[in-house]
Amino acid sequence: MNKYDFTKIEAKWQKYWEDHNTFRAGTDYSKPKFYALVEFPYPSGQGLHIGHPRPYTAMDIVSRKRRLEGYNVLFPMGWDAFGLPTENFAIKNKIHPAIVTKNNVARFKSQLQSLGMSFDWEREINTTDPDYFHWTQWIFLQMFKKGLAYKKEMAVNWCTSCKVVLANEEVVGGVCERCGGEVIRKVKSQWMLKITEYAQRLLDDLDEVNYLERIKVTQRNWIGRSTGAEVDFTTTAGDTLKIYTTRPDTLFGATYMVISPEHPVIEKWQDRLENMDEIRAYQEKAARKSDFERTEMAKEKTGVCLKGVRGINPVNGKEIPIFISDYVLMSYGTGAIMAVPAHDTRDYEFAKVFDLPIIEVVKGGDVTKEAFTDCATGIMTNSDFLDGLTVEEAKVKIKAWLEETGKGKTKVNYKLRDWVFSRQRYWGEPIPIVKCEKCGYVALPESELPLTLPDVDSYMPTDNGESPLATLDEFIHTTCPQCGGEALRETDTMPQWAGSSWYYLRYCDPKNDKELASKEALNYWMPVDWYNGGMEHTTLHLLYSRFWHKFLYDCDVVNTKEPYMRRTSHGMILGEDGQKMSKSRGNVINPDDVVAQYGADTLRMYEMFVGDFEKTAPWSTSSIKGCKRFLDRVWGLQEILTDGDTYREVVQSKVHKTIQKVSEDIESLKFNTAIAAMMEILNEVYATVEINKAEFRTLLILLNPFAPHITEELYETYCGGILNEQEWPKYDPELCKDDTVEIAVQVNGKVRAKIDIAVGAEKDDVIAQAAADSKIAEILEGKTIRKQIYVPNKLVNFVAN
RNA sequence: GCCGGUGUGUCGGAAUGGCAGACGAGACAGACUCAAAAUCUGUUGUAGGCAACUACGUGUGGGUUCAAGUCCCACCACCGGCACCA
Numbered sequence: 001m002n003k004y005d006f007t008k009i010e011a012k013w014q015k016y017w018e019d020h021n022t023f024r025a026g027t028d029y030s031k032p033k034f035y036a037l038v039e040f041p042y043p044s045g046q047g048l049h050i051g052h053p054r055p056y057t058a059m060d061i062v063s064r065k066r067r068l069e070g071y072n073v074l075f076p077m078g079w080d081a082f083g084l085p086t087e088n089f090a091i092k093n094k095i096h097p098a099i100v101t102k103n104n105v106a107r108f109k110s111q112l113q114s115l116g117m118s119f120d121w122e123r124e125i126n127t128t129d130p131d132y133f134h135w136t137q138w139i140f141l142q143m144f145k146k147g148l149a150y151k152k153e154m155a156v157n158w159c160t161s162c163k164v165v166l167a168n169e170e171v172v173g174g175v176c177e178r179c180g181g182e183v184i185r186k187v188k189s190q191w192m193l194k195i196t197e198y199a200q201r202l203l204d205d206l207d208e209v210n211y212l213e214r215i216k217v218t219q220r221n222w223i224g225r226s227t228g229a230e231v232d233f234t235t236t237a238g239d240t241l242k243i244y245t246t247r248p249d250t251l252f253g254a255t256y257m258v259i260s261p262e263h264p265v266i267e268k269w270q271d272r273l274e275n276m277d278e279i280r281a282y283q284e285k286a287a288r289k290s291d292f293e294r295t296e297m298a299k300e301k302t303g304v305c306l307k308g309v310r311g312i313n314p315v316n317g318k319e320i321p322i323f324i325s326d327y328v329l330m331s332y333g334t335g336a337i338m339a340v341p342a343h344d345t346r347d348y349e350f351a352k353v354f355d356l357p358i359i360e361v362v363k364g365g366d367v368t369k370e371a372f373t374d375c376a377t378g379i380m381t382n383s384d385f386l387d388g389l390t391v392e393e394a395k396v397k398i399k400a401w402l403e404e405t406g407k408g409k410t411k412v413n414y415k416l417r418d419w420v421f422s423r424q425r426y427w428g429e430p431i432p433i434v435k436c437e438k439c440g441y442v443a444l445p446e447s448e449l450p451l452t453l454p455d456v457d458s459y460m461p462t463d464n465g466e467s468p469l470a471t472l473d474e475f476i477h478t479t480c481p482q483c484g485g486e487a488l489r490e491t492d493t494m495p496q497w498a499g500s501s502w503y504y505l506r507y508c509d510p511k512n513d514k515e516l517a518s519k520e521a522l523n524y525w526m527p528v529d530w531y532n533g534g535m536e537h538t539t540l541h542l543l544y545s546r547f548w549h550k551f552l553y554d555c556d557v558v559n560t561k562e563p564y565m566r567r568t569s570h571g572m573i574l575g576e577d578g579q580k581m582s583k584s585r586g587n588v589i590n591p592d593d594v595v596a597q598y599g600a601d602t603l604r605m606y607e608m609f610v611g612d613f614e615k616t617a618p619w620s621t622s623s624i625k626g627c628k629r630f631l632d633r634v635w636g637l638q639e640i641l642t643d644g645d646t647y648r649e650v651v652q653s654k655v656h657k658t659i660q661k662v663s664e665d666i667e668s669l670k671f672n673t674a675i676a677a678m679m680e681i682l683n684e685v686y687a688t689v690e691i692n693k694a695e696f697r698t699l700l701i702l703l704n705p706f707a708p709h710i711t712e713e714l715y716e717t718y719c720g721g722i723l724n725e726q727e728w729p730k731y732d733p734e735l736c737k738d739d740t741v742e743i744a745v746q747v748n749g750k751v752r753a754k755i756d757i758a759v760g761a762e763k764d765d766v767i768a769q770a771a772a773d774s775k776i777a778e779i780l781e782g783k784t785i786r787k788q789i790y791v792p793n794k795l796v797n798f799v800a801n
Numbered sequence: 802g803c804c805g806g807u808g809u810g811u812c813g814g815a816a817u818g819g820c821a822g823a824c825g826a827g828a829c830a831g832a833c834u835c836a837a838a839a840u841c842u843g844u845u846g847u848a849g850g851c852a853a854c855u856a857c858g859u860g861u862g863g864g865u866u867c868a869a870g871u872c873c874c875a876c877c878a879c880c881g882g883c884a885c886c887a
Contacts, residue, residue: 172882173884213805214805214806214881214882217804217805217882218804218805218882218883221803221804221805221882221883222882222883224883224886226886226887228887243887244886244887245887246886246887247887258887301885325885326885327885327887328885328886328887329885329886329887331886332886332887333886333887336887337887338887339887340887344887345802345885346885346887347887349885413886413887414886415883415886535881535882538882539882539883606825609813609814609824609825610813610814610825611813611814612814615806615807616880616881617813617814618812618813620812620813620825620826622812622826622827623812623813623825623826623827624826625825625826626824626825626826627825629825629840630825632840672813672814672815672824672825673814673815673816673823673824675824675825676814676815676823676824676825677823677824678824679823679824679825680823680824683824742820743820744819744820745820746819746820746867746868748867748868749819749866749867749868750868751820754820786867787867788867789819789867789868791819791868794819794820795819795820795868797819797867797868798867799867799868
């Protein structure tokens with residue numbers, strides 16, 4: 001027998017696939033389609049990480065199976081190539097980021113090809129390609145025209161290390177998601193995208209897609225819808241202060257009010273306020289705090305009472321004090337609250353610090369000890385016309401009262417904020433807007449797209465918060481497309497999330513220079529049938545791209561409300577020590593080394609076999625040998641191969657069961673047990689005895705999606721022809737059954753014997769056979785049988801004493 | 802604090818309420834070899850027993866059931882996310 005020379009075999013088939021364009025997505029739109037998608041990588045300088053092949057192999061398996069099932073499959077790949085690391089590398093080594101990107105892409109691509117991924121490379125895209133970002137800019141312009149992109153002076157998250165503005169989603173635990181640097185608040189003029197306008201639809205349409213439940217839950221929490229009421233409190237200054245509350249039922253318990261330190265009403269009242277110095281000092285202190293510090297100091301409540309203005313509770317006319325405190329956020333609700341210390345934990349803490357009255361309005365707890373926040377069991381008290389009602393009844397009644405009297409109204413709020421869309425960086429899509437003295441912000445005409453990046457000598461970010469582009473006079477100065485007068489270009493660029501928010505659409509028609517993709521291609525390929533990607537993108541890329549898609553749906557560019565039908569997620573691969581792989585820990589595994597030592601097929605098998613696909617799993621340099629041994633043994637089957645066009649009767653049911661198991665497990669992400677099933681049939685049925693051609697052929701096709709090279713090679717040698725042109729095997733449920741089955745016989749729930757019975761035997765016969773077993777008869781001797789449990793083809797249980 | 806998730810041999814992990822530990826690794830023993838590696842065969846949850854076998858065993862404590870890793874209640878530990886959102 002010739003040796004299993006995986007290096008030679010893998011190179012041979014990779015070349016064959018490339019030469020024959022084997023995995024090109026067809027343009028025959030009459031065939032049933034299947035669109036499988038994996039997140040396109042950021043081509044970093046480190047090359048492919050050992051974690052990358054896990055989701056890629058999973059979707060490759062599904063894609064290969066679908067092709068064998070007769071689908072027209074789109075399984076594309078591209079590069080999300082704008083971004084900071086490339087820019088930093090370019091700065092450090094004085095190489096243009098475009099060159100850096102080109103080199104990194106070349107390396108990534110050859111690495112992916114060496115893994116035998118069945119991507120359609122004719123559809124390769126790159127977000128930094130002007131032909132691509134032409135349409136990223138175009139989408140931005142449509143948003144600008146519809147008022148969804150707007151510029152706003154506001155406090156933003158500023159990473160002191162990256163020297164760049166971050167979206168709320170990019171701030172994790174008070175620090176920069178990417179570099180871990182300190183994030184402070186900085187007031188800047190920023191481009192914003194009105195994702196909040198789509199909050200309700202982003203929430204509602206989750207019901208129409210098949211995402212893992214935890215993904216839906218995370219998105220729902222992030223959107224954070226709450227229903228409450230806005231209530232107008234008049235003040236002794238003669239105006240009204242609008243507050244938001246989810247507990248309007250507790251209005252009678254409001255004993256003070258709190259507004260955010262940034263609330264504009266302070267400026268309005270400054271002549272009336274007697275302690276303005278104290279107020280200013282507190283405002284400044286709050287403004288200086290980073291988000292992280294604000295969280296740190298969350299334990300002890302601080303604040304300043306406004307002397308000179310008081311609020312008036314609309315339900316009872318009582319005057320109550322107004323405080324400023326940084327536990328109230330300007331960016332949520334109205335930036336002002338009514339405080340009900342008896343029934344809100346934070347208000348309770350604040351009231352204790354400032355010794356404010358606590359009035360119980362919901363019975364059920366002990367408000368002398370802690371706030372009582374349970375809505376489900378409480379009964380209203382001290383609340384005039386609400387007394388005796390449950391909390392839910394009271395909410396309905398008070399809302400009606402507010403609407404009637406015009407003192408308030410029902411209001412829905414979301415935690416979701418608009419998307420901060422500007423970055424002060426060079427290596428990103430230029431924002432196609434100019435600022436004209438006369439006309440304000442003006443969109444570039446679509447004919448001027450793509451607006452490309454100018455060549456510069458220095459890409460260094462600046463400390464003053466300006467983009468490197470701002471230093472380029474020839475780039476900045478331009479004319480206004482509207483009035484022809486002098487104008488300045490926008491110098492900020494788009495965030496990395498821009499290019500990835502619509503890339504799945506471009507794959508449908510990647511070379512189109514008239515539109516982002518043709519209607520015909522979009523109508524055929526969309527939506528993506530199955531999208532697998534990381535959990536870490538749930539509130540970033542996944543939410544952003546759903547938003548863009550819905551916008552494009554409204555613009556009649558796409559014909560589906562949602563971009564992705566099914567979303568699944570893979571677990572991370574950890575180092576052998578169970579820690580995240582990192583250079584500093586020295587636990588990094590390089591995929592190139594694994595391919596060289598074991599081959600791509602073994603790497604693919606192992607990444608799928610390592611554990612539950614959805615969970616993190618530590619790498620094991622010894623366990624991977626098991627997968628190599630399995631492939632060696634498949635190779636060795638040549639030795640015992642015999643003729644035969646049909647499965648032998650003795651192995652028939654095992655073959656059908658294996659087809660069923662592998663087919664079903666692939667669909668439900670249980671790749672590890674699919675592989676186990678193939679190992680099992682090899683161990684139990686084929687290994688030492690014989691395998692005929694029909695059986696061999698079926699095994700090779702089942703194994704092909706997992707280990708495409710070795711199976712193609714064996715198929716070509718022994719079955720003739722190309723495996724990729726064959727059909728996925730079918731199983732017959734009737735033939736999955738055995739003639740006889742071993743069942744357990746229990747006495748009082750404990751297994752005491754095992755007997756063989758004919759499948760589908762009559763209940764009475766089986767029980768008689770079980771009772772007749774010598775062991776069972778001995779145990780039952782002298783006992784009375786109280787009950788006989790019979791589970792067909794599984795067990796018999798005698799309950800006796 | 803809130804929301805998710807997870808707890809099973811030495812390790813990774815399997816188990817529609819129905820024989821716990823499939824499959825893989827590791828370990829041990831044997832075969833082959835001058836030897837090692839590779840390969841092949843066997844054993845491998847714990848305790849007791851020469852053995853057939855017996856008892857115990859899925860984070861902890863209760864419960865439902867003829868039968869619980871699986872369902873219910875309470876708790877513990879770890880992981881992830883959100884975190885003053887009124």
